Amino acid sequence: MPVPGDSGFLEEQIGQWRAYLHRRQAIQPVDAAELEDHLREHVASLTAAGLSADEAFLVAVKRMGALDDLSREFAREHSERLWKQLVLVSTDAAVPAARVRTEAIFALALAVAAAALFKLPALFGKDTAHYPTFYARIFALVVLPLLTGFFVWKRRLDTRTVRWLAAGFAAAVVFATVYPFAKGGNTEVLTALHLPIALALLVGIAYAGGRWSQVAGRMDFVRFAGELLIYYALIAFGGGVLSALIGMMFHAIGIDPQAFIGEWLLPCGAAGAVLVASWLVETKQSVIENMAPVLTRLFTPLFAAALVTFLGTVLWTGRGVDIQRDVLIGFDLLLVVVLGLLLYSVSARDPASPPSAFDGLQVVLLVSALLADAVALWAIAARITELGFTPNRVAALGENLILLVNLAWSAVLHIRFLRGRGSFASLEKWQTDYLPVYAAWAAVVVIVFPPLFGWI
């Protein structure tokens, strides 16, 4: 037990003071070191003049000025620090800079590998312009194993898990390439759409790095996926601007770059960007505010209002849902968006905090989405035999039911939570437990549908 006056006590006090400094965003570690040197010299000169260590410390700290004023002055001089920057070279002593650099190089190498692999079939005469569905089908097969490889390396997964993951991907390669799809047929498009969902499970297992069996591990993957989507969209937007400007510049000098953009820039960029975006999400994790929960807050009220208005209109006018070709897919997308809104507000919420008005709003969103979907399902059920069972319709129907079950039980859990009869953690557990169901259904669509419907 340190007593006032001894040097251990002083070190402890200075350590505490340093911790307070580090909490201020405007004061960086290097400034804190400069201030600490000042404090120590002041303390030394005061103790030399006869003060005890604790007295000297108190005087020196007081003379340093109030921390709030100090941090305000630093913020005025270094206003850029209040904007969190993505620092790729770690300032955190816990992660050595060499490790950060290796990770960056590895991620970029994987991105280049993804782009090269994706272009490999072109060597065998399959150009992107004539085989768009073929490339759509193999996209996930090229990109997701490499992404999984990144996490296997980063999380240092044991060989047993790696073997299972490899087996999963090998099976995917077989089903997606060996099946004799009719070119551009429904089942081929369904495979292209469902393969990424099925394989996402393998990425998730690698991402969670042995924590997949825990709710927290799966929830971290959900957070990662959301941020990845947002980063990918931003990179895609940037790529679009780049392509447009390249097109404009080369047109101006009489060269048509369309072939280069379509055959190289777009496919290579689309494949490489998945790896780059994943690496950025991993790196920035703690640096920048997560975007998905912010968007959720913004759009939950708007979607709730739109859905309630829709239901009101249906009731008021008595209009039924007109079943055209794509209505079911449209309603699937609606449920996916509602699920996303639910998932990302769950992911950002402190499970211990009591129910708030936002929770009420979410229940409104859930219930109105369920009712809207019920209206659509009712209309389909009435005419399903007349319309016939095409692969697209069966897949869409299956997805609708899966989402419906999830959202219905989520609504029940949410209402229980609002009424103080259940905990929020049960909702979190339900959502993360349900993740493999999507992958399983997607796998069924990929494996069973093509032979079942005769490769059309």
Place this chain on the structure above:
Amino acid sequence: MYKAARYALRLDPSPGASVDVMVINKDLMAASSTPIVLAILAEGDSYGYAILQRVRELSGGHLEWTDGMLYPVLHRLERLGHVKARWKVAESGRRRKYYRITSGGRAQLAEERRQWQTVDSTLRGIWSAALPQGA
């Protein structure tokens, strides 16, 4: 903490610590900090704590800055290119950030000096002509 602060007035080893500290308004403090810091650095390279000691010494203890506030001033001068900073290991064995005035800083100091002399001579004219001493 208050008790300790009172001790400080008696025990602070810096010269003139027992002299009453004058309260100077914020704007004047802010305006004068640049020429004072630059002038001190023009005498030779220095670091935060020593600069403050020198300020205390030069003002006979009348001028007292809040210690921490010196650093944003130094960082501003660094950003403007008036001073250059680098880390060195001091005799104490600790790493310490030393500041050196640049040629741009010297030019700035000369300019500040011209301005302050103008203000000073103007005020002197008024003090002696219009107002009796100590008014």
